[in-house]
Amino acid sequence: MKKIVPYIFLLPFMVIVTVFYLLPAIFNIYISLTDMDSALEGKFVGLENFKIMFSMEADPVMPQVVLNTILFVVFSLILTLGLGLFIALLTYDMRGFWRNFFRVIWFIPRTTPPVVWGFLWVWTFDPSKYGLMNMLMRSLGLGTKSWLSQYPLLIVILANGILGVPYAMTILGASLETIPTSIIEASQIDGANWFQTTFYIKIPLLKWPLAFLTIWYSLSFLTSFQYIYIITKGGPFYDSTTLALYAYKKAFMHMDLGYGAALSIILILISLVTVIVLWKKFYLGALSQEGV
Amino acid sequence: MKRFVLLLLIFLITISSSTFPVFLKAVTIGPGPVPITRAKNLEIAAERLREKGIDVEIDVTFSREKFTEYRKVFALRYKTGQVEDIHSEDSGIIPEYAENGQIIPLDDLISKDLLKDFYPVALKCMTWKGKLYALPIELVVYNIFYRKDVLRKMGYTDEEIEKMLPVDAHGVSLYELIDLAKRAKEMGLVEWGFLHRPSPGGYFHMITAMFGGEFVDEKTGKLIIDTDALLKNFKFHRYLVENGLLPKDMTSWSWKTIHKYIVEGKTLFWIGGHTGQWREWQMVPYHETLGKLTEEYLWKNMGIMAFPGPTSFVVAHGYTIVSRTKHKELAAKVLEEAVAPNLLAKHCITTFRGPVRKSVLEDPEFKKEKYLVLVSKIIEVARPFPSHPEFSKYNSLIYDAISGIETGKLTPEEALEFVIKRAKAEIKDVIVK
Numbered sequence: 001m002k003k004i005v006p007y008i009f010l011l012p013f014m015v016i017v018t019v020f021y022l023l024p025a026i027f028n029i030y031i032s033l034t035d036m037d038s039a040l041e042g043k044f045v046g047l048e049n050f051k052i053m054f055s056m057e058a059d060p061v062m063p064q065v066v067l068n069t070i071l072f073v074v075f076s077l078i079l080t081l082g083l084g085l086f087i088a089l090l091t092y093d094m095r096g097f098w099r100n101f102f103r104v105i106w107f108i109p110r111t112t113p114p115v116v117w118g119f120l121w122v123w124t125f126d127p128s129k130y131g132l133m134n135m136l137m138r139s140l141g142l143g144t145k146s147w148l149s150q151y152p153l154l155i156v157i158l159a160n161g162i163l164g165v166p167y168a169m170t171i172l173g174a175s176l177e178t179i180p181t182s183i184i185e186a187s188q189i190d191g192a193n194w195f196q197t198t199f200y201i202k203i204p205l206l207k208w209p210l211a212f213l214t215i216w217y218s219l220s221f222l223t224s225f226q227y228i229y230i231i232t233k234g235g236p237f238y239d240s241t242t243l244a245l246y247a248y249k250k251a252f253m254h255m256d257l258g259y260g261a262a263l264s265i266i267l268i269l270i271s272l273v274t275v276i277v278l279w280k281k282f283y284l285g286a287l288s289q290e291g292v
Numbered sequence: 293m294k295r296f297v298l299l300l301l302i303f304l305i306t307i308s309s310s311t312f313p314v315f316l317k318a319v320t321i322g323p324g325p326v327p328i329t330r331a332k333n334l335e336i337a338a339e340r341l342r343e344k345g346i347d348v349e350i351d352v353t354f355s356r357e358k359f360t361e362y363r364k365v366f367a368l369r370y371k372t373g374q375v376e377d378i379h380s381e382d383s384g385i386i387p388e389y390a391e392n393g394q395i396i397p398l399d400d401l402i403s404k405d406l407l408k409d410f411y412p413v414a415l416k417c418m419t420w421k422g423k424l425y426a427l428p429i430e431l432v433v434y435n436i437f438y439r440k441d442v443l444r445k446m447g448y449t450d451e452e453i454e455k456m457l458p459v460d461a462h463g464v465s466l467y468e469l470i471d472l473a474k475r476a477k478e479m480g481l482v483e484w485g486f487l488h489r490p491s492p493g494g495y496f497h498m499i500t501a502m503f504g505g506e507f508v509d510e511k512t513g514k515l516i517i518d519t520d521a522l523l524k525n526f527k528f529h530r531y532l533v534e535n536g537l538l539p540k541d542m543t544s545w546s547w548k549t550i551h552k553y554i555v556e557g558k559t560l561f562w563i564g565g566h567t568g569q570w571r572e573w574q575m576v577p578y579h580e581t582l583g584k585l586t587e588e589y590l591w592k593n594m595g596i597m598a599f600p601g602p603t604s605f606v607v608a609h610g611y612t613i614v615s616r617t618k619h620k621e622l623a624a625k626v627l628e629e630a631v632a633p634n635l636l637a638k639h640c641i642t643t644f645r646g647p648v649r650k651s652v653l654e655d656p657e658f659k660k661e662k663y664l665v666l667v668s669k670i671i672e673v674a675r676p677f678p679s680h681p682e683f684s685k686y687n688s689l690i691y692d693a694i695s696g697i698e699t700g701k702l703t704p705e706e707a708l709e710f711v712i713k714r715a716k717a718e719i720k721d722v723i724v725k
Contacts, residue, residue, distance in 0.1 A: 037392075038363070038367055038388055038392065039367065039392035039393075039394065040367050040368070040371050041392075052717055055717075057713060057717075058713065058714075058716070058717035059714070059717060060710065060713055060714070061714075122546055123546075126545070126546055126549055127539070127541040127544050127545060127549075128539075128545060128549040128552075128553070130549055130552060131549075146539075146540065146541035146544065148541065148544035149540070149541035149543070149544040149699050150541075152544075232544070233491070235543055235544070235692070235695050236541070236543050236544060236695045236696070236698075236699045236701070237692055237695050237696040237699065237701050237702070238692070239701075249688075252360060252364070253360065253684070253688070254682075254684055254685045254688065254718075255363075255388075255684070256685070256718065259718075
């Protein structure tokens, strides 16, 4: 009986996961093998959608979309974790009002509705003279720039990366608090300066939350497209189109559900590979066994 | 017991001899709150039918969702059999729904005499493979807006402007517009000669049409990639950018900025819009100093005309009858009532859309709308927006190509090659000519 009890408690969640995640995923595999369109009907076409995807002749933008996806995920991740960790470390040494002040300031992006956040970036980098950046450039006597068409990928990386910072900062900040002060004090007594304490004591002890955030945000950035859609719509041309946005556009804007589903299968595969690689890289199996 | 049986019998006879109203369901879309008359007119139509002794009730849902959501819901409701009897839609989707068998032809259901009063272009918008699939109720008319104040500064009188740029674009060529834009720019009167829309849409295809391009083969219903006209279209956009008449990052501009440039007279021509924007500029304070513009200001400083050719497109919105309905004749009667001239006139005035019936122009309230009367002159020379089940894919491809050309990532020839490759892969049975 004791052995069954945990499974009984897990059952409702397993049902939810099966109905809302597993079955749609299986159905998605089926759709990817059809030419389903807006009538929600389609005939079986085998691997035709995948053939189109990997044919330069039929889909010449696919290599660019994949490259954009890699750049977008990697640099958004670096920005989110790097800045999140940096702010967490800086505010760790503060006490009272200023610590809360800086943390609250950095939390504002997270509380901004997605559409507002997206349009803030659009307004900031509007290519006309009414864009905030161009207003600043003009006030400094410099010429205006076509930000959104010259640096579209950089801008969407900034918009997405910065949005991840508050969460990363909170997790890492809370994790820093769990480090016994005696360890840090001992290192200081031994003559370690701030950088040495940070790089040899604090960061190694943040391995578990850093591993969690890396996996979490890798998957999040792989599937995230709403801000890209609002800010650049994936353009100009395909310069800021990622795989997730491409799949969305194909499936729901062109109602090419078969091809859109095939693209999302590739996205799922990339996500799985990412998780497996990161899992091994961070020895997460061993860490979770230890219960660290 | 006998008494009970007798009473039951009387009850059943009474029920069977009495008539119950037929309940119809309809759904219309906003997306915003303004086009509520699309729904209200159906309710009024049912009321009018009841007054004529036809017992019909209608339950109309007015959706404020965006079109993509609205269409997703329609597809799912249709699939599960819960779909409404009447569904309002834009003309662009009609071929897709017709091919899917989701809506039925109306040719045998709607009175031929009634259809005679409609502008042919309005009916053509709703026609696929020779059959009428929706009864139009309004038209979105694509046009060109130009700044009269700039032209005045260039030395033209009001009479000369009207003669040079007539509302129906009769005798006007694209090259004359380019010449005017160049001169206005050289004189330092405007920042740009032209601005176009920053998203896929009819404008890009009107340019193709202006160069003699075709879109759909009427006999086979197949989509045409008209390489000659497309290449000219692409070269035209490249030319505008290279000569500083159009911003190279036009596809990155926000709508708000575009409207600001138009209302402040920073561009001579606004070639990516539709006639309804006349109302938008009176409702939204785009102008830095004037805020919302008055109609008087607009009449003084803005002019409207059809696209040269004329190749102005119109997109119709109308009522379709869903193929799963059990009451197609009755639904058709409701539609006939809903397109009564006075109802359509009120709808046009509220929504600022163009009329679909000639008799709407006789409505006393409509006659007072000087601007809408002017719009109807463009409708007389307009063409339907190209219709094809996969036109949205073609639409996106052309926009992507233009975006590549303007930003210098593609040459016009490379853009054409890109469009052909992608169209062959994505669109069934495309004709490349």
